[in-house]
Amino acid sequence: MNDKSFLISRFIGFMYPIILLIGVYIIVNGHQSPGGGFHGGAVLATVFICRYLENPNQDLRIHYLEIFEKILFSLVLLLPVILLFNNISMNVISNKAYLLIMNILIGLKVCTGLSIIFYRFVFYEGGGLWN
């Protein structure tokens, strides 16, 4: 489980920033073109998978990813409660800012959630356990 293939690691190392750019573009242009938080978050999760495929050692600290995901969940819960469920009058600029910030928060949350699932499966269940 700890030997890497030379061809895959070189090619995925080349594709790394392209996938990152596509994911960020899909998230940020969610209010004008097809896309949005959920789709861009799933594309960004493949960046974490690529990082493991390129260099399969176990030096990622999952503890900080878990804390980050819980903070993101409380922010996703807090922002509509403050802005939408009261009777604050909003103009065009604050509406667009609300859409952009919500898309970014949802995208980051989906990305960290899926990559935590992947890393827990790989670190704790893979390799040398079935013997």
Add this chain to the structure above:
Amino acid sequence: MELITGENISILIFFVGFAGLMLKRNVIKSIICIGIMQVAIIIFFLSVGLSPENVPPIDATGLQNVADPLPQALMITDIVIGVGVTATALSLFIHMYHQFGTADWEKAFKLRKDSEE
């Protein structure tokens, strides 16, 4: 009347997954069949009321023949639910394999009933 529409294909895929869920004995195949049924339901909800001359609902105030945006917005969350269910089911399967030594639910049932007596 057309025979190959989205609704017909999705009903067929749903019942293929349903038949696999009932007739197979391996647990991994059951988990895969649950995923197949999920995809079939998503396709069915997206293709009800959709015709080939529809325009996407972007910048479309005052146009005719716009596609329905409500089922698309609801099916986005359904895909993430499918990922969560599959991940939890697979992590439970690993513990079942370690305890009973087999991936067959009938044999695991018999082993569990024998060990309780």
Add this chain to the structure above:
Amino acid sequence: MNKLKTVSIIILILVLVITVFVLFNYSESDNSTAEYYVENSEKDTAATNAVTAIYLNYRVYDSIFETLILLVSVSAVIHFSWRKDHE
């Protein structure tokens, strides 16, 4: 086992026929919500994409609870992934 398999295949074909019959004879189409969403989403929210206006402004409860589902399933995977040899 053969008797059980034939009974289950018969039940499967029966349910398939009943589903197709009910779906294609007792459904009606009514497009009033879709027309409201397409006409008024530019005015109420400042989004040109109607799908984004739906899942972030008209129905934001679904998105909040969907992130809760992700959190709970990640907690389930973290709780169930342990190894017996060194933990």
